[in-house]
Amino acid sequence: MTTTPTIACLERDSIDAPFRAPATAHRWVEYPHSAPDEVVARLQGADIxxxxxxRLGAAQIAALPALRMVAVSATGADNVDLAACSAQGIVVSNVRGYAVDTVPEHAMTLILALRRRLLDYVADVRAGRWERSENFCFFDHPIADLAGSTLGVVGYGDLGRGVARLCEAFGMRVLRAEQRGAAQVREGYTAFEQVLAEADVLSLNCPLNASTRGLIGAAELARMKPSAILVNTSRGGLVDEAALAAALRVGRIAGAATDVLSSEPPREGNALLVPDIPNLIVTPHVAWASAQAMQRLADQVIDNIDAFLAGAPRNRLA
Known part of the structure; x- marks a missing residue:
């Protein structure tokens, strides 16, 4: 590594919080955003x-001989080829635990909005429906309480536990889903297929990897109750989006909310962005983005860099 390491931040505008200066003398270069074909050029000569x-794939990593660390400003690192980094001796560190409050709170907001048909009633009031009502209120969209219903949690890490804790406070029964296809069901967990069949609310809180990609498709949606809702605050690739759009259109399930899509931003469109899909909420990957969480994330990125430069890398993925 050079005496004064160069740190290149390629997506500065993706974090709406200040980064403090690393403790070690350094050269800091930042770009508001970067296109995929600009990555190699902008990282030439950078140490971090x-x-x-x-995306940092194998070909890009091979073209960056000076690179010694990748500081991922997120928990999920499916965009970085970890094997290629390991082979080249590059340390990869992610941030952890920064969103343990904000993501569950967002998931809870989506659950409540769907079960109480919040957006439908807001739209009706704005359209003058209440003013024309013959009664003091109207019941066009059936409302369901959370109390007494069942939450199925797929992925029981910090975020899944956070969603479960909030739902338990609303009087919900919680089922922790075992991994799909597991030979044995761990104590305290429920078989994946049984969770699909019993859940009134299915919350996805697992990482995207080879075993979870396309986890929820047409077959899984067919196992769910017609009255059930699906909430995804993890990764868009967990869900077959075309199958979900089709299921919502025919009432196979009652509703869905997602904070994530398979490609972001969805410049080429997406099956879930068609306006005629009933009882669907899509938010633009902001579940993690409370002011408090973003500052914790920014601080942890620098903590990871400081630890690496001090010779004691932390939060390592590679």
Missing amino acids: AIVNKL
């Missing part, structure tokens, strides 16, 4: 790269 969602 800060990335969020930009």
Whole structure:
């Protein structure tokens, strides 16, 4: 590594919080955003790269001989080829635990909005429906309480536990889903297929990897109750989006909310962005983005860089 390491932040505008200066003398270069074909050029000569969602594949990593660390400003690192980094001796560190409050709170907001048909009633009032009502209120959209219903949690890490804790406070029964296809069901968990069949609310809180990609498709949606809702605050690739759109259109399930899509931003469109899909809420990957969480994330990125430069890397993925 050079005497004064160069730190290149490729997606500065993806974090709406200040980064403090690393403790070690350094050269800091930042770009508001970077296109995929700009990654290699902008990282030439850099010792440390800060990335969020930009792809760092094997070919790009091989073209960056000076690179010694990738500081991922997120928990999920499916955009970084970890094997290629390991082979080249590059340390990869992610941020952890920064969103343990904000993501569950967002998931809870989506659950409540769907079960109480919040957006439908707001739209009706704005359209003058209440003013024309013959009664003091109207019941066009059936409302369901959370109390006494069942939450199925797929992925029981910090975020899944956070969603479960909030739902338990609303009087919900919680089922922890075992991994799909597991030979044995761990104590305290329930078989994946049984969770699909019993859940009134299915919350996805697991990482995206080879075993979870396409986890919820047409077959899984067919196992769910017609009255059930699906909430995804993890990764868009967990869900077959076309199958979900079709299921909502025919009432196979009662509703869905997602904070994530398979490609972000969805410049080429997406099956879930068609306006005629009933009882669907899509938010633009902001579940993690409370002011408090973003500052914790920014601080932890620098903590990871400081630890690496001190010779004691932390939060290592590679």
